Amino acid sequence: MRLGDLQTPALVADRQGFDANVATMAARWxxxxxxxxxxxxxxxxxxxxxxxxxxxxxxxxxxxxxxxxxxxxxxxxxxxxxxxxxxxxxxxxxxxxxxxxxxxxxxxxxxxxxxxxxxxxxxxxxxxxxxxxxxxxxxxxxxxxxxxxxxxxxxxxxxxxxxxxxxxxxxxxxxxxxxxxxxxxxxxxxxxxxxxxxxxxxxxxxxxxxxxxxxxxxxxxAGSYVLMDTAYDALGLPFVPAVAVVGTVVSRDVGGGYAVADVGLKALAMDHGNPTIDGAAVWFCSDEHVTFSMRDGRPLPPVGGRVAVWPAHLDPTIAKHERIHVVDRIGRDVPVDLDADVLTTWPVDLRHW
Amino acid sequence: MRLGDLQTPALVADRQGFDANVATMAARWxxxxxxxxxxxxxxxxxxxxxxxxxxxxxxxxxxxxxxxxxxxxxxxxxxxxxxxxxxxxxxxxxxxxxxxxxxxxxxxxxxxxxxxxxxxxxxxxxxxxxxxxxxxxxxxxxxxxxxxxxxxxxxxxxxxxxxxxxxxxxxxxxxxxxxxxxxxxxxxxxxxxxxxxxxxxxxxxxxxxxxxxxxxxxxxxAGSYVLMDTAYDALGLPFVPAVAVVGTVVSRDVGGGYAVADVGLKALAMDHGNPTIDGAAVWFCSDEHVTFSMRDGRPLPPVGGRVAVWPAHLDPTIAKHERIHVVDRIGRDVPVDLDADVLTTWPVDLRHW
Known part of the structure; x- marks a missing residue:
């Protein structure tokens, strides 16, 4: 299966980043x-x-x-x-x-x-x-x-x-x-x-x-170090962001001002604020959507294109999803590389109470 | 089954409030x-x-x-x-x-x-x-x-x-x-x-x-009217809050300053801000906890006591839970009435994507 085959929103982990994070932590602890x-x-x-x-x-x-x-x-x-x-x-x-x-x-x-x-x-x-x-x-x-x-x-x-x-x-x-x-x-x-x-x-x-x-x-x-989030990433630690929610662009402003992807409040924890999309300004999230524009004159992704949405807070984001799809590497381009192989899937089997 | 028998955090709906909300809306629409x-x-x-x-x-x-x-x-x-x-x-x-x-x-x-x-x-x-x-x-x-x-x-x-x-x-x-x-x-x-x-x-x-x-x-x-949330409740609509997350007090400051219940970010949507506990000031939520103090000299609930935590945003809160337990009425006291009968349970079966 490839990244492009996943139904969105899809929680995706970056194998390279995960491995690096685990190794960095294990060297000290x-x-x-x-x-x-x-x-x-x-x-x-x-x-x-x-x-x-x-x-x-x-x-x-x-x-x-x-x-x-x-x-x-x-x-x-x-x-x-x-x-x-x-x-x-x-x-x-x-x-x-x-x-x-x-x-x-x-x-x-x-x-x-x-x-x-x-x-x-x-x-x-x-x-x-x-x-x-x-x-x-x-x-x-x-x-x-x-x-x-x-x-x-x-x-x-x-x-x-x-x-x-x-x-x-x-x-x-x-x-x-x-x-x-x-x-x-x-x-x-x-x-x-x-x-x-x-x-x-x-x-x-x-x-x-x-x-x-x-x-x-x-x-x-420690737990967050394995996959990280944008809040922890702001600390300049040697751990790399390795989890994102991949979404599909479902609508676009005809004037080219903004695009809308199918990653919203139900797929992301919002307690640490808005998520991040590389090269983009996130306007707001609603239940099933994120609205964003591109910075620095970059083109908006097309309807049907896929974007990686980086969560601000790892733990409650993962708790919203049934599974984590592991790819070799989550690209930082917009739209993301649809050809990335999905290596395995980790069920999020410890959810709820 | 009684409210006191539910494992916490437990999403609970108020049957009287739900029925009233449905009737009010159906009269106009x-x-x-x-x-x-x-x-x-x-x-x-x-x-x-x-x-x-x-x-x-x-x-x-x-x-x-x-x-x-x-x-x-x-x-x-x-x-x-x-x-x-x-x-x-x-x-x-x-x-x-x-x-x-x-x-x-x-x-x-x-x-x-x-x-x-x-x-x-x-x-x-x-x-x-x-x-x-x-x-x-x-x-x-x-x-x-x-x-x-x-x-x-x-x-x-x-x-x-x-x-x-x-x-x-x-x-x-x-x-x-x-x-x-x-x-x-x-x-x-x-x-x-x-x-x-x-x-x-x-x-x-x-x-x-x-x-x-x-x-x-x-x-x-319309959807929120059926169970409401504190954000919509601020509008003064004739619909009543009818959904809460019931939690157990798991810890208390020895000095009596605050108590901690097992209702946190993973059980509550935080995009509209903190939840509400009747008669209390909510300090903050973390992954599995809410820390709060009581207003106006009211006593803190004891460890093991139960409190109703009213969510700020209905939709993503419900989406975090596997089921809604329906009781005749959610009391507005702290701690809540453990003897309230659980009338039925509605599976939250339309979650995820």
């Missing part, structure tokens, strides 16, 4: 030093590529991601890096542990999540610490007490988790590194308290944006 | 005067409710929506109100027409879409006119010539279509009505030209926002 976050790509087929690259431990954000990874035989070390206070919801994960089908660890940040984990039959947890972003995680000075409470509930504490999500997207590298440093000092102190309370040695956190300025964690939780 | 737009809700089960309310003709935005409606036996009069220039993509719709399995009409706005419709075996079209929004649709002064071209290609022109999407969301009612008036004068002139060229009498367009100020169209293409 090899093997178990990296715990890739499946929430970014929600595909066991893609995760299997990361196993082949040497990474056997994964993060997940949902119960369904953990169950899907285990069902795909990728359950060597799965961390639900999120809080679930409902024992019934966690019970299937406890069952994976009981039967030995997978190793599953969950994050806890308070008495409710500790109680739920224990009641669900889970055995291992990380103490999740808030290192500056108002989301989940306990106050740093409570981490030691929570480690004690978890152990009193019969749980093994593998270590400490903290995600500096409030700084990973800062464009200026020095400012980002400084923010990560502040956050990671909080994590290091909390981790010392967890260890003093009998917790384990693993310190887990970080992300794509702090891959080269987080020296605190013993394992990095 | 009864039966064939309304052509509900399935792109808003993407569910044949919901569409069947509208058939029961007297509406037998529907709009769709994708080929998949048309095929799904036909497969569900709801193909009495389906309009693909969108441009598809690829005959191969349209061929399954032509097959529906050939076999008499459904009546399918498509929008055309230029020679490419006319050629594609004819090549695919379709027989009926509307001439789609741009009435002010830079998206699809021909220039108004070309409508007559396109009607002629379509007939020369062997197609029957049922009439003229034009959507005033650039004005349907204007909050001020007078300004919205004035914008609709300007747009509809363009449509009326184009429609006269289409009819003079041998086209049919139907003039189709409009939406929820202009339901009471569009006197030009002979059938209204």
């Amino acid at each position: 090899p093997g178990a030093a990296l715990r890739p976050h499946v929430k970014a790509f929600k595909s066991t087929a893609l995760a299997a590529e990361l196993v082949a690259a040497g990474h056997h431990a994964f993060c997940a954000a949902t119960v369904r991601e953990v169950l899907g990874m285990a069902a795909a035989g990728l359950g060597a070390d799965l961390l639900l890096a999120n809080e679930v206070p409902d024992p019934a919801r966690l019970a299937p994960l406890g069952e994976l542990v009981r039967t030995g089908a997978a190793r599953v660890t969950v994050a806890v940040d308070g008495p409710e999540t500790i109680a739920a984990a224990a009641a669900a039959g889970l055995r291992e947890v990380f103490v999740d610490v808030n290192v500056g972003m108002p989301r989940c995680g306990c106050a740093p000075d409570r981490a030691g007490a929570l480690a004690t409470a978890a152990q009193q509930a019969g749980l093994t504490v593998r270590g400490t988790m903290g995600y500096e999500g409030h700084v990973v997207g800062i464009v200026d590298r020095d400012e980002r590194a400084a923010g990560a440093g502040t956050a990671m000092r909080l994590l290091a102190d909390a981790h010392a308290a967890v260890q003093a309370a009998g917790g384990g040695a693993i310190c887990t956190g970080g992300g794509t944006g702090t891959w080269d300025c987080n020296d605190t964690v013993t394992e990095l939780q | 009864p039966g064939a005067a309304l052509r509900p737009h399935v792109k808003a809700f993407k569910s044949t089960a919901l569409a069947a409710e509208l058939v029961a309310a007297g509406h037998h003709a529907f709009c769709a935005a994708t080929v998949r929506e048309v095929l799904g409606m036909a497969a569900a036996g709801l193909g009495a009069d389906l309009l693909l109100a969108n441009e598809v220039p690829d005959p191969a993509r349209l061929a399954p719709l032509g097959e529906l027409v050939r076999t008499g399995a459904a009546r399918v009409t498509v929008a055309v706005d230029g020679p490419e879409t006319i050629a594609a419709a004819a090549a695919a075996g379709l027989r009926e079209v509307f001439v789609d006119v741009n009435v002010g929004m830079p998206r699809c649709g021909c220039a108004p002064d070309r409508a007559g010539a396109l009607a002629t071209a379509a007939q020369q290609a062997g197609l029957t022109v049922r009439g003229t279509m034009g959507y005033e999407g650039h004005v349907v969301g204007i909050v001020d009612r007078d300004e919205r009505a004035a914008g609709a008036g300007t747009a509809m004068r363009l449509l009326a002139d184009a429609h006269a030209a289409v009819q003079a060229a041998g086209g049919g009498a139907i003039c189709t367009g409009g939406g929820t926002g202009t339901w009471d100020c569009n006197d030009t169209v002979t059938e209204l293409q």
Whole structure:
């Protein structure tokens, strides 16, 4: 199958870019030093590529991601890096542990999540610490007490988790590194308290944006680096954009002012703003369309031509699609090369909840 | 099943609100005067409710929506109100027409879409006119010539279509009505030209926002009114918000400053901004979470409590979910009433492309 044969809108990954991204990250965070976050790509087929690259431990954000990874035989070390206070919801994960089908660890940040984990039959947890972003995680000075409470509930504490999500997207590298440093000092102190309370040695956190300025964690939780997006690309990281939504031009202004392609709000995450089309100015997206004009006097693509639309935010964009088509290389021309071979297709099988 | 039994995040519709919205719209646009737009809700089960309310003709935005409606036996009069220039993509719709399995009409706005419709075996079209929004649709002064071209290609022109999407969301009612008036004068002139060229009498367009100020169209293409969203709710229309994403509080700031529920970017469309939680200030959404505080000294819900998160934009929110759970009434309290019965579940079966 060729790129030109795909029904649009089609989520397409660039094999060359993906391979380069995986290699760049693995050189700095090899093997178990990296715990890739499946929430970014929600595909066991893609995760299997990361196993082949040497990474056997994964993060997940949902119960369904953990169950899907285990069902795909990728359950060597799965961390639900999120809080679930409902024992019934966690019970299937406890069952994976009981039967030995997978190793599953969950994050806890308070008495409710500790109680739920224990009641669900889970055995291992990380103490999740808030290192500056108002989301989940306990106050740093409570981490030691929570480690004690978890152990009193019969749980093994593998270590400490903290995600500096409030700084990973800062464009200026020095400012980002400084923010990560502040956050990671909080994590290091909390981790010392967890260890003093009998917790384990693993310190887990970080992300794509702090891959080269987080020296605190013993394992990095990065996911976006595999395929990237335009928001992360603005940071000047050595990872290359490798995912786009390919669309068909379905209409054109007779006056030549703009063209309209069939890639809209339902095919793209918009929380980080408009997507990008090479050489074009994106005017706006609506449910099923993107309207754009070309810059610098370039010609508009014809009706029926295809364009690559680069998403601003990877994770929720991928979550809208059923599959990722992998081509050797996504061209950066408008219209795109229709003859590019589709090498394989990765189902986005970890979607929903 | 009760609301409290649903796994979260759960897309939930309010039966009382839905019924009221359907009745209000049907009183002004009864039966064939309304052509509900399935792109808003993407569910044949919901569409069947509208058939029961007297509406037998529907709009769709994708080929998949048309095929799904036909497969569900709801193909009495389906309009693909969108441009598809690829005959191969349209061929399954032509097959529906050939076999008499459904009546399918498509929008055309230029020679490419006319050629594609004819090549695919379709027989009926509307001439789609741009009435002010830079998206699809021909220039108004070309409508007559396109009607002629379509007939020369062997197609029957049922009439003229034009959507005033650039004005349907204007909050001020007078300004919205004035914008609709300007747009509809363009449509009326184009429609006269289409009819003079041998086209049919139907003039189709409009939406929820202009339901009471569009006197030009002979059938209204509204979809959002059935379940509404916070953006449309700001217009003061007589339709009530009837869809929310119910989430579980998974974490809480020890200091009581904020709570975090499991409804994030992947469960909500963000193109119209943050969602709303009754009595709360929404701080931000991330992939799987919404962080919020309570206003006016109200207590934060407990960890494990449930909250209703009201989306800013209906269509792309629903498109993220596999199903809509219908309850008698979504409470506006925080936390929500866990005892509300789930009356039925509507699969969101028209998703993707």
